[in-house]
Amino acid sequence: xxxxxxxxxxxxxxxxxxxxxxxxxxxxxxxxxxxxxxxxxxxxxxxxxxxxxxxxxxxxxxxxxxxxxxxxxxxxxxxxxxxxxxxxxxxxxxxxxxxxxxxxxxxxxxxxxxxxxxxxxxxxxxxxxxxxxxxxxxxxxxxxxxxxxxxxxxxxxxxxxxxxxxxxxxxxxxxxxxxxxxxxxxxxxxxxxxxxxxxxxxxxxxxxxxxxxx
Numbered sequence: 001x002x003x004x005x006x007x008x009x010x011x012x013x014x015x016x017x018x019x020x021x022x023x024x025x026x027x028x029x030x031x032x033x034x035x036x037x038x039x040x041x042x043x044x045x046x047x048x049x050x051x052x053x054x055x056x057x058x059x060x061x062x063x064x065x066x067x068x069x070x071x072x073x074x075x076x077x078x079x080x081x082x083x084x085x086x087x088x089x090x091x092x093x094x095x096x097x098x099x100x101x102x103x104x105x106x107x108x109x110x111x112x113x114x115x116x117x118x119x120x121x122x123x124x125x126x127x128x129x130x131x132x133x134x135x136x137x138x139x140x141x142x143x144x145x146x147x148x149x150x151x152x153x154x155x156x157x158x159x160x161x162x163x164x165x166x167x168x169x170x171x172x173x174x175x176x177x178x179x180x181x182x183x184x185x186x187x188x189x190x191x192x193x194x195x196x197x198x199x200x201x202x203x204x205x206x207x208x209x210x211x212x213x214x
Contacts (some may be wrong), residue, residue: 022048022091023057025081027099037062040095047093056089069101069108079112081197082119092116096127097145106146141186172209 026040037060048055059074069075081087094100100109113123125132130141178184184197188209197203203210 018088018090020052020054021056022053022093023059023078023087024048024093025059025060025075025091025099027075027101028074028094040099043095044093044126047124051124053093053139055093073100075100075112079115082121084115085119087119087121090120091122091124093124093126096125097142098149102149103146106143106149109146109149110142111178111183172211178212182214184210185213186210 024041026037026044028037028040041058045055047053059078061072061074078092085180097109100112103109116123123132128140128141128145132138132142184201185198186194186203187209188194188205189209191209194208197210
């Protein structure tokens with residue numbers, strides 16, 4: 001009986017400690033500077049301070065697209081840790097709904113949040129103007145945000161493709177290696193040559209362009 005009481009008391013203490021501890025997930029793609037890792041971490045830190053939470057673990061995917069999970073090792077590790085039941089935190093702090101990803105199937109980000117909630121981990125969106133409390137308003141806004149994130153990705157893909165086609169029609173090279181017996185020439189906005197680019201060289205001015213020459 002005494003041993004049983006000791007084990008139970010220890011478990012309760014661990015649970016209390018866990019509820020004061022948080023992990024943060026941050027992701028930066030290449031779309032907007034306001035989504036930089038530093039900016040996300042600053043907002044999350046302010047939220048943690050306001051809610052008396054201690055951030056004990058960071059999962060960070062830097063420079064990764066939000067379209068697919070397969071290229072995001074930190075998110076994969078987070079989900080694996082949560083599923084294992086061995087996490088030492090009771091909260092997951094995320095900058096906003098779109099940081100899960102701009103998945104074309106909006107249920108995918110909802111699925112990852114559900115995995116956390118099922119494991120007893122509260123998910124908070126630190127930069128959003130609503131509390132993730134399971135209310136009707138929260139559910140509606142979250143789904144709207146997920147749709148907006150997916151639509152943003154679709155629109156961006158269309159714009160990038162259109163821009164690449166336009167540059168190709170103008171005779172400029174858009175990414176990739178040159179074909180056989182061709183080399184990349186760097187030109188300025190007046191189409192004046194600035195030299196030949198070697199393997200690994202890249203243009204650094206937005207007004208410069210690359211074209212192919214034999």
